[in-house]
Amino acid sequence: MAGNNIARAGATGGVVERRSIDYIPLTERHGKAWHQGPFWLTGGFMLPSLLIGFLGPSLGLGLVWSLVAVVCGMGFGTLFMALHANQGPRLGLPQMIQSRAQFGSRGAIFPLLMAVFIYVGYNVFQMVLAGDAVAMFLSGGRVWYLVFSVVAVVIAVVGHDLLHTVQRYFSYLIIVIFAILTVAAVVRFPLSGATPVSSGFTFSAFLAQFAAAGGYQISYSIYVSDYTRYLPQDLPEGKLIGWTFLGGFTGAAWLACLGSLIASYVPGPNALTELYHIGDAIFPGFGVVAVLATLPALIGTSGVNAYGAMLSGITIVDGIRRVNPTLRVRITGVVFVGVVGALISVTMPADYMSSFEEFIMIMVNLLVPWTAVNLVDFYLVRHGRYAIADISDPDGGVYGRWAWRGLTAYFGGFLAMIPFLSLGFYTGPMTTALGGADIAFIVGLLVSGGLYLLLSGKIRNNPRIPGGQPSGVPALHTLG
Numbered sequence: 001m002a003g004n005n006i007a008r009a010g011a012t013g014g015v016v017e018r019r020s021i022d023y024i025p026l027t028e029r030h031g032k033a034w035h036q037g038p039f040w041l042t043g044g045f046m047l048p049s050l051l052i053g054f055l056g057p058s059l060g061l062g063l064v065w066s067l068v069a070v071v072c073g074m075g076f077g078t079l080f081m082a083l084h085a086n087q088g089p090r091l092g093l094p095q096m097i098q099s100r101a102q103f104g105s106r107g108a109i110f111p112l113l114m115a116v117f118i119y120v121g122y123n124v125f126q127m128v129l130a131g132d133a134v135a136m137f138l139s140g141g142r143v144w145y146l147v148f149s150v151v152a153v154v155i156a157v158v159g160h161d162l163l164h165t166v167q168r169y170f171s172y173l174i175i176v177i178f179a180i181l182t183v184a185a186v187v188r189f190p191l192s193g194a195t196p197v198s199s200g201f202t203f204s205a206f207l208a209q210f211a212a213a214g215g216y217q218i219s220y221s222i223y224v225s226d227y228t229r230y231l232p233q234d235l236p237e238g239k240l241i242g243w244t245f246l247g248g249f250t251g252a253a254w255l256a257c258l259g260s261l262i263a264s265y266v267p268g269p270n271a272l273t274e275l276y277h278i279g280d281a282i283f284p285g286f287g288v289v290a291v292l293a294t295l296p297a298l299i300g301t302s303g304v305n306a307y308g309a310m311l312s313g314i315t316i317v318d319g320i321r322r323v324n325p326t327l328r329v330r331i332t333g334v335v336f337v338g339v340v341g342a343l344i345s346v347t348m349p350a351d352y353m354s355s356f357e358e359f360i361m362i363m364v365n366l367l368v369p370w371t372a373v374n375l376v377d378f379y380l381v382r383h384g385r386y387a388i389a390d391i392s393d394p395d396g397g398v399y400g401r402w403a404w405r406g407l408t409a410y411f412g413g414f415l416a417m418i419p420f421l422s423l424g425f426y427t428g429p430m431t432t433a434l435g436g437a438d439i440a441f442i443v444g445l446l447v448s449g450g451l452y453l454l455l456s457g458k459i460r461n462n463p464r465i466p467g468g469q470p471s472g473v474p475a476l477h478t479l480g
Helices: 033-043 049-054 063-091 094-101 111-136 143-158 158-190 202-222 239-267 273-280 288-293 295-320 325-345 353-381 404-420 427-432 438-454 457-461
Strands: none
Touching: 033 049, 033 158, 033 202, 033 295, 049 111, 049 202, 049 239, 049 273, 049 457, 063 239, 063 353, 094 111, 094 295, 094 353, 094 404, 111 202, 111 273, 111 288, 111 325, 111 353, 143 158, 143 295, 143 325, 143 353, 158 288, 158 295, 202 239, 202 295, 202 353, 202 438, 239 273, 273 288, 288 353, 295 325, 295 457, 325 353, 353 438, 404 427, 404 438, 404 457
16 A cells, blocks of 8 residues: 555554654644754764864955855755745655755655765764764774764654653753853954964855855755654744754854864864863863763764665655564664764774865765755745655555656756866866855756756646646645
């Protein structure tokens, strides 16, 4: 039966979440819009965010311009990320399985594979950073990568509600400690009269910092609905999107701005070392607290990533061969992702900064066309109206196995980006003509989104196609 993934009883059994890629019935919906604020604040308040802020000063961009680029880029990227939040309560499904409506059940496997790669890649970097933080004070070396991986997997196995609780309460601790550190950093550098390392402005450096910040935030788009799908369906969309934006922007932009501040005064800074020095300048011993305060977000968000990778992985398999989304399947998926991430992390080269920057850029280029197609489909083409049973059907239902409109728009947008790319192994001709400025992500958004909107005229105007209903027709996603 096409909809057998939808109406499973017993979604929660004790403490451990039972649901995965199946629909969340209205009777199981719970939570409040404001919970998204602290959840995404912690998600963005990680050392990778600090590293994003290093880019502008490393390219010679002055502190003020670096801060402007970070804030504008983070705001731009977070806007797209936050718009996905509304999809969770409206559809009751994880984020990436919704791609079947745009790409088909088989066509969606490509962006799903991309999502799994991103989840695992981020977890590898985060485990390395967490292990390095502890290694500053304790022995054990790369054993810590494994320890933290196990903790993250356990949190992800318990599931959705524990992930929300962990991220929410971690946010309170993080805000207090980093508020103190931020004041101390301002006193230590600009107010002390320290000489900045860089103070210039180039358009290419500004765009590079803007693109890195914006793309970094867009990368969160692949799992926003995973953590809003349990919310009540009638939650005001403005409220939900607003809280998601506030949390996601505040956490990432705050730490990235702190990174720009540090990198503007310290040549070739090491994130953990500088946090330690700033903390110890407050009083001896607080440097240890400052460094270890980075662990909660790294570990908690690694659990979030493992959970998201599990959902995407199950969806991939389900698109090839129907999967009954049982508790065993969910736990197996989370453990598998955790093991793969841990094994890669223990073999990661010591110098990972350049690899991280390259990873961010590749990730941006892969994600931008997907988020453009997904959002245009939801807001402008189908207006939130979907046949949930058909999305959950591995054969694709009315959406089919291969949806040519979405695939054409995706790859069309990506091809349009190629001349504008700036990677370690390739620089596009348009990037060279612009003096090194990378605007590929803007091109990808415009081309993929515009092309999909153009190709979807038949869907918008056909009342027989899910999403093409005229005003006043009940939304097909209302299955309560």
